[in-house]
Amino acid sequence: MTYALFAVSGFAALVYETVWTRRLVLVLGATVYSASTVLAGFMAGFALGALLGARLSRKALSPLRLYGWLELGIAAAAALFPLCIPLMLEVMERTALPIGPLRFAMSFASVLPATVLMGATFPVLCGARSGEAAGTRIAGLYTANLLGACAGVLVNAFLLLAFLGLAWSHWLAVALNCVVGVTALFLSRDAAVPEPEPPAAASGSVGWTALAVGVSGFCGMAFEVVWFRLLLPSFNNSAYGFATVLFVFLFSLGIGSWLARRVRPGLALLGGLQGLSALLGFVGYAGFELTQVLQSRFADMANSGISPFLFIPFAEALVLLTPLAVVQGMIFPTAARLDAAGEGAGAAVGRLYFWNTLGAILGTLTAGFWWIPAFNVQNALLLILGAALACGAVLIAAAGPRSLRWAAPAAAAALLALAWGRLRGRYLPSAMMEEWGTHFADLAPELLSYTEDLEGSVAVEQRGGGRRLVINGVGVAGYTNITKLLAHIPLALHPRPERALIICFGLGTTFRSALSHEGVRVDVVELAGAVLKAFPLFYRDAERWTGDPRARLIVNDGRNHLLRDREGYDVILADPSPPLYSAGTVNLYSRDFFALALRKLKPGGLLAVWLPEYPEPEFNMVLKSFFAAVPHAQLWLGSAGGGGVVMLGSAAPIPLDQARVSRRLAAAGVRRDLLERDGEFRDEAAFWKLALGPARDFAGALAAAPEVTDEFPRIEYPYFRAKTKAYYRHPAILAKP
Secondary structure (H helix, E strand, C coil): CHHHHHHHHHHHHHHHHHHHHHHHHHHHCCCHHHHHHHHHHHHHHHHHHHHHHHHHHHHCCCHHHHHHHHHHHHHHHHHHHHHHHHHHHHHHHHCCCCHHHHHHHHHHHHHHHHHHHHHHHHHHHHCCCCCHHHHHHHHHHHHHHHHHHHHHHHHHHHHHHHHHHHHHHHHHHHHHHHHHHHHHHHHHCCCCCCCCCCCCCCCCCHHHHHHHHHHHHHHHHHHHHHHHHHHHHHHCCEHHHHHHHHHHHHHHHHHHHHHHHHCCCCHHHHHHHHHHHHHHHHHHHHHHHHHHHHCCHHHHCCCCCCCCCCHHHHHHHHHHHHHHHHHHHHHHHHHHHHHHHHHCHHHHHHHHHHHHHHHHHHHHHHHHHHHHHHHCHHHHHHHHHHHHHHHHHHHHHHHCCCCHHHHHHHHHHHHHHHHHHHHCCCCHHHHHHHHHHCCCHHHCCEEEEEEEECCEEEEEEEECCEEEEEECCEEEEECCCHHHHHHHHHHHHCCCCCEEEEECCCCCHHHHHHHCCCCCEEEEEECCHHHHHCHHHHCCCHHHHHCCCCEEEEECCHHHHHHHCCCCEEEEEECCCCCCCECCHHHHCCHHHHHHHHHCEEEEEEEEEEECCCCHHHHHHHHHHHHHHCCEEEEEECCCCCCCEEEEEECCCCCCCHHHHHHHHHCHHHHHHHCCCCCCCCCHHHHHCCEEEEHHHHCCCCCCCCCCCCCCCHHHCCCCHHHCHHHHCCCHHHCCC
């Protein structure tokens, strides 16, 4: 029964992590820095809780009763979390303090109370056994918690966030903690008092096991960061991709933990597992190159798609990651069993869990912030392999048979040399295309640029005469008049625009078009700095525009920039990256974002947001959300040829002054920009034909559509809607009469 309780606790913890991260990212910004700070807050709480649990486990007369109170404490702390969000939003919007310290202070203050208690539960439960039974209990509890978290990953992604939303998912987790806590207290009444654990004894293995689990945590999380970066493009950058890869990792770790019950613990075994994980990491990467070609990866990389890819990439992740993660999953319970025999299960688990979590924090930060941006993802993998091999060789040399003390380091050096020769300096997209292009020429567009940015991979590819921007393997932008009109429509209609904001840079087309209007200062906020650096690959005159004194380029999350802005804008333009289900895109398509943007407009200001015209259910949900948030709204086509619409809105009625629009469109710079690509806007009449009408004309067609909000990020989770024919229809309200 204890295993079942701990599995439910793992489920709830995963729900908290997902929901709280989403809420905090909306406040702190959807950047790697923000997400990593939140994750570090969670892990720091687990680490501190592990030390607390180790102390409590030595003194608890009834570990099960103490565990019950800890679960109720988690529920109480979690119940207070929603109260933090409005306070943090207020602070972020009103203070001018640097964002870095604010991220750290807010993240840690909001999550530490609950996560410290979560971290204490594992050593406290393990403290209920000592001796030989402790080893079985440690592995069993670790497995149960991981499998519960696995269930949480899938249920959260496919059901809870899609149908219950963030708030109800949060309160479901609180209720589960309450149920677990009350059940544990009830069961503790009849539970036998366990044998007192022996006092901590000095052991020659204590330092070595701490090294083993610390390096295992470091390499394990670094492997996850690398594999998330490699595999998410296969899922078209969807939230389902993140959930699926995480599920494979957690499930495989659980299998490894269960298998660890059947092996005899020892330092040499820990060293062997570290070395084997490095070997399997290298083999997995070699297999990844093959699976990518088999999927015709680069033939499809410029097509963002309407519905997320799932099953083929899931099979890819399962094949490539399972062996590595199973071996990784064996390391912690093996080390804990080794030390539990001497110092007791609770104390051993608490101490080792602390070092394992500390290593995981360092692995996440090192791989995500340093190794990948500085050395490329393949070289980052090489460094991780080196760390695992070095640890394995040291452990075997210290405690293994005499025959292995020289053989192990030699084997580690040989494998590292092989990996070095294969991975060093290698850029996967260009290297694969060079190798396979001669055999499968149809798979290989010309790759003009490829950069591993802090926020993701950014590439520029050329097919025939056209160039596309590819972010995380998904084609997000190409040359089109739509991105020009996103700037020209609001800037031509606004009575006197002086300051404009563009969220999402893309190719830079909207940026150039906005600056073609004289007297307008333009701020551009782009999440990935490498996107800004790719500007010259699309426009030869890029330096002219970036050097314009009216222009300011900012690398940040657009929504967070808007939240902290105090001056206000006359025009705000948003061009979110497709597809609509892409992870994070919903943050710029929710009713809450539209309301925030409206607050940041100066009197008479205009908000313009591009919306792709597919699929119909998502289109209708976003459009209804915009109309609900904006008092005065209109719908415009982006181009007569289709490709999306421009949602235009304001807090005041939008004047359609034809004389003013004629003067603006006739200005030399604007006219030159409009005619740059083709002759679609050779005359002013073509501009006015794009106007479809005010919001009231579409109210009836949108009546049945639910709204997209921060609480219900529906468009990010379209799996079940994508199984219906209606999902693939072109929006009826755009049908030509």
